[in-house]
Amino acid sequence: MPKHEGVSLSVIKRLPRYYRFLGDLLEKGVTRISSRELAQLMRLTASQIRQDLNCFGGFGQQGYGYNVAALHKEIGNILGLNNNYTIILLGAGNLGRAIAKHMDFEARGLHLIGIFDNNPTVVGQQIKGLTVANSTYLEDFCRERKPKAAILCIPKEAAHETVERLMSAGVKCFWNFSHYDLSLAFEDAVVENVHLGDSLMTLCYQINEYYSDGEEK
Structure with a gap:
């Protein structure tokens, strides 16, 4: 896993919340979501979500949004949740x-x-x-x-x-x-x-x- 230099602590502290909300969406059978929809759900702005995720490369597709399962997995990888x-x-x-x-x-x-x-x-x-x-x-x-x-x-x-x-x-x-x-x-x-x-x-x-x-x- 590469190091992510220069990512602010405030962004890092939001990642577990993204992971939790995406996990809830997965349990409900949601397969994709736009940054606007995710922002409304989490009471953030779509711009904030895009900025946060762009710190790690960005994972959405314009006109499609985010694949919920893929984004959940990627954030889990960033957090190191599979390393035991x-x-x-x-x-x-x-x-x-x-x-x-x-x-x-x-x-x-x-x-x-x-x-x-x-x-x-x-x-x-x-x-x-x-x-x-x-x-x-x-x-x-x-x-x-x-x-x-x-x-x-x-x-x-x-x-x-x-x-x-x-x-x-x-x-x-x-x-x-x-x-x-x-x-x-x-x-x-x-x-x-x-x-x-x-x-x-x-x-x-x-x-x-x-x-x-x-x-x-």
Whole structure:
């Protein structure tokens, strides 16, 4: 898969949404769609969709639109969803357990191969067919199994040391729920931050705007 240099993060972040909407269209038996129709469905502009897809070569035909199945497959290839990258999870508390049990990793290009925690009451438990291992064995596991990424569901204060250990063991990519800004301390790391609190505050702002006149709408 060639690298796509210069593609903005905002475009990349829209790709999963395109993939999801196209998947829904496939399930409904839709075989082709115009950029205008897709724009109406996704509440974007047709120009925005064409610009986004042109970053990767463009896939439509003038007068025909997009072949839904082909475009869905191409976006999946761009996202790397067929590569089955191995990933591990650090932190088997409530959040980590929920992610391990309910996230469909395989449908998103990943394969969960290990779960780690340092809580003796959690170590040894089974989660989705995997035994939670003691974090003491993290480096040995990484060097043997060579996971490509790690999910961090650990306290903020534990994040820096944990990432140092992972980076030294060859893991450079992180799905980060720890609220510790890894990219500031680890410039070579690939990081996707998930700030649930920030998302909730964004909702709070929108609620505040919605009710800003002081009367319930």
